[in-house]
Amino acid sequence: MTLVSIRDIHKRFGSLEVLKGVDFDVQEGEVVCLLGRSGSGKSTLLRCINLLEKPDSGEIRVFGEDILNTKDVNAYRAKVGMCFQQFNLFSNMNVLHNCTVPQQRVLKRSRAEAEEKARYYLQKVGMQDFLQADVRMISGGQKQRVAIARALCMDPKLMLFDEPTSALDPEMVGEVLNVMKQLAEDGLTMVVVTHEMGFARNVADRIVFMDDGVIVEDCPPSEFFENPTKEVTRQFLRHYLEN
Amino acid sequence: MGFWQNVLKIVQDYWPNLLMACRTTLLVSLLGTACGFLIGLLIGGLRAIRLDFTASKASRILKRIFDAFAGLYITIFRGTPMMVQAVFIYYALLNIIHWSNIQAAVFVISVNTGAYMAEIIRSGIQAVDNGQIEAARSLGMSNAQTLKEVVLPQAIRNAFPAIGNELIVNIKDSSVLMIISISELMFSARSIAGTTFRFTEVYFIEACIYLFLTSVAALLLNWVEKRVNGSGLSLPQSDTDPTNMKLSRTAEQKGGNRDYDARQHS
Numbered sequence: 001m002t003l004v005s006i007r008d009i010h011k012r013f014g015s016l017e018v019l020k021g022v023d024f025d026v027q028e029g030e031v032v033c034l035l036g037r038s039g040s041g042k043s044t045l046l047r048c049i050n051l052l053e054k055p056d057s058g059e060i061r062v063f064g065e066d067i068l069n070t071k072d073v074n075a076y077r078a079k080v081g082m083c084f085q086q087f088n089l090f091s092n093m094n095v096l097h098n099c100t101v102p103q104q105r106v107l108k109r110s111r112a113e114a115e116e117k118a119r120y121y122l123q124k125v126g127m128q129d130f131l132q133a134d135v136r137m138i139s140g141g142q143k144q145r146v147a148i149a150r151a152l153c154m155d156p157k158l159m160l161f162d163e164p165t166s167a168l169d170p171e172m173v174g175e176v177l178n179v180m181k182q183l184a185e186d187g188l189t190m191v192v193v194t195h196e197m198g199f200a201r202n203v204a205d206r207i208v209f210m211d212d213g214v215i216v217e218d219c220p221p222s223e224f225f226e227n228p229t230k231e232v233t234r235q236f237l238r239h240y241l242e243n
Numbered sequence: 244m245g246f247w248q249n250v251l252k253i254v255q256d257y258w259p260n261l262l263m264a265c266r267t268t269l270l271v272s273l274l275g276t277a278c279g280f281l282i283g284l285l286i287g288g289l290r291a292i293r294l295d296f297t298a299s300k301a302s303r304i305l306k307r308i309f310d311a312f313a314g315l316y317i318t319i320f321r322g323t324p325m326m327v328q329a330v331f332i333y334y335a336l337l338n339i340i341h342w343s344n345i346q347a348a349v350f351v352i353s354v355n356t357g358a359y360m361a362e363i364i365r366s367g368i369q370a371v372d373n374g375q376i377e378a379a380r381s382l383g384m385s386n387a388q389t390l391k392e393v394v395l396p397q398a399i400r401n402a403f404p405a406i407g408n409e410l411i412v413n414i415k416d417s418s419v420l421m422i423i424s425i426s427e428l429m430f431s432a433r434s435i436a437g438t439t440f441r442f443t444e445v446y447f448i449e450a451c452i453y454l455f456l457t458s459v460a461a462l463l464l465n466w467v468e469k470r471v472n473g474s475g476l477s478l479p480q481s482d483t484d485p486t487n488m489k490l491s492r493t494a495e496q497k498g499g500n501r502d503y504d505a506r507q508h509s
Contacts, residue, residue: 050381054296078383088378092396101392102382147378154382 001028003158003189004049009058011044018044019055020213026158026191031184033200033221034193036210037236042193045210046160049191050080063157078106081151085163087143089135089150095122096131099150107154114153121149125179141172145179152183159183161192197240201225209233249444257435264431265452271345271420271427272413275352279413280406282353283360286313288390290361291368291398298386313361320358326419328355333423348420348427356409363409367402368394400471407464411457418453428452 004026011019018041026032034042047053048060051073060067063079070076089098099118103109109117122128125145130138135146144164151159161180165173177199184190184203194200200207200221207224209217211232217224228234254261290313294303320328332354333347342350371394379389399406421430432449436442 052377052381074380074383074385076383077381080381082378082381084374084378084381086374088372088374090375090379090393091372092393092400102379102384105388105392106383151382 002026003028003030003063004191005059005061006045006048007059009045009048009055009060011041011048011053011055018213019048022058022210022213022215024208024215026189028189029187030205031190031192031203032206032208033204034191034208034210035195035197035200035236040210041213042210043162046162046191046193049158049160050077050082052082074106078154079157081154081156081159083144083147083151083159083161083164085166087140087147087167089143089147091136093135094131095127095133095135095138095146098135098146099153102150103153117153118149121152122146124152124182125149126175139172140168141175144168144172144176148176148179148183157189159188159190161190161194163193163195165194165196197225209236211236246444249441250448253435253439253441253444253448260431260435261428261448261452264426264428265456267345267425268414268417268427269456271348271352271425272410272417274349275417276356276410276413278349278353279356279360279409282357283362283364284395286316286357286361287364287368288395289313291365291394292386292390294386295380317358317361320355321362324419325351325355325416326422329420329423344423344425347423348417348425351420352413352417356413359409360406363402363405364398367398367400367405370401371397403468403471404464407461407468410464411460414456414460415453 002025004024006022006024008021008023009019010017010021018039020041022041022045024045034046036042044053048055049062051067054068062076065076067073067076090101093101096115096118099122100111100114103114103117104111119128119131122131125148127142127145127149130142130146135143138146148164164180165176168176173196177196180190180192180199181203192199192204202221204221207217207219207221208215209224216230217228217233224233225237228237289306289309292306294306298306329348329351332351333342333344336342336347375393375397376389379393380386384392417427418429420427421433424430428449432445436445439445
């Protein structure tokens with residue numbers, strides 16, 4: 001079943017055209033990695049899916065719903081989880097409340113129900129011993145794992161990751177990627193913008209490679225990494241192999 | 244008789260008057276600051292709302308009208324002296340609502356402080372990390388929920404020193420309200436000086452009382468600020484250490500996370 005279906009979207013920031021007509025589909029249960037150089041438009045594409053950016057033209061259907069004309073944007077966003085590069089935990093709340101307050105306010109869950117859910121997912125990401133911790137005091141990897149748990153608590157049908165490990169110390173990247181790998185194995189539909197080639201190669205079902213506001217390649221990882229057809233792709237991969 | 248003997252004599256003779264005056268000064272300044280804070284919270288909060296494309300056309304128009312009125316209010320009340328506001332408002336409304344001068348005094352301090360507080364709250368809100376607002380929206384929280392749960396608690400914490408400063412300013416500046424004859428400290432001191440002809444001594448006592456009130460207020464505010472910053476969570480030494488308070492808050496305002504990441508990248 002097609003969960004996300006994007007047709008010919010364009011997005012412009014002032015004089016800069018970031019998306020120049022993008023078609024993009026995600027099937028249920030699929031893990032798609034969006035790759036590309038900085039400024040290629042992959043983050044903007046991701047942010048369009050949960051309407052943090054509104055495309056200038058085109059059509060986006062998610063769960064069969066035309067979301068650019070939806071009545072209730074908040075109800076829609078609650079079904080789509082998002083993790084950010086900068087974690088963006090609420091710094092006026094502890095770890096537990098970061099996970100419970102959105103559930104209570106948006107999904108109108110009781111406090112007990114929200115806490116049970118939060119404990120379950122914090123356990124899943126290995127943060128069960130930090131329920132009362134101040135989010136300003138924990139490490140980057142821990143912050144990102146809490147952010148993932150916070151998003152999962154809303155029972156999203158689709159998870160978006162916007163460079164979740166780019167702001168992390170090298171030794172913390174693994175703990176976050178392991179959590180994400182676990183989620184992929186559980187069958188969660190995920191769209192991941194990343195620079196982690198190992199993750200893309202081993203976990204993704206499909207690689208979508210963007211360059212200069214358009215999708216250049218859309219294929220399984222084996223094909224992408226072993227037989228890239230386009231010159232830009234080869235250049236991009238060469239850059240990563242050199243490092 | 245020497246200066247100190249005169250001071251002592253005046254305090255002995257007039258302490259009930261001075262105590263009552265203190266009470267009035269504290270009443271109008273505390274009540275005025277509290278109401279002003281609420282006005283500022285409302286106006287500053289609404290002014291800081293950024294409507295995105297999900298907002299309806301009606302709310303957009305309402306917002307624009309509100310912004311215009313709020314701007315006018317702030318301009319007028321920050322741009323005229325409180326003493327002028329006091330006489331003008333008191334006498335202008337006297338025949339319409341027949342209020343007492345104490346009511347008028349509280350009202351004038353409230354609306355005057357409200358204008359300053361609106362700007363204080365607004366700048367406190369603007370210092371809140373935008374990423375957290377985005378995260379709240381991505382979880383499906385509405386504009387209002389985001390404001391209440393995420394933005395305002397942090398904005399008030401950011402703005403706390405400036406909010407406290409308003410209280411101290413009001414304790415002192417309520418002295419101009421003697422113009423509408425409320426018997427606060429300044430008014431009381433003037434009448435005591437008028438009967439005793441000991442101007443230096445009386446105003447010395449008055450100054451001491453103001454200094455005492457503002458010092459106590461400052462101590463209390465410091466104590467509350469520590470509590471607000473701690474908010475029941477464990478913080479590192481630098482955040483709870485009063486000497487470092489200002490520094491750590493600035494780091495917070497610029498987005499603690501971003502700071503942290505910049506370091507990690509380098």
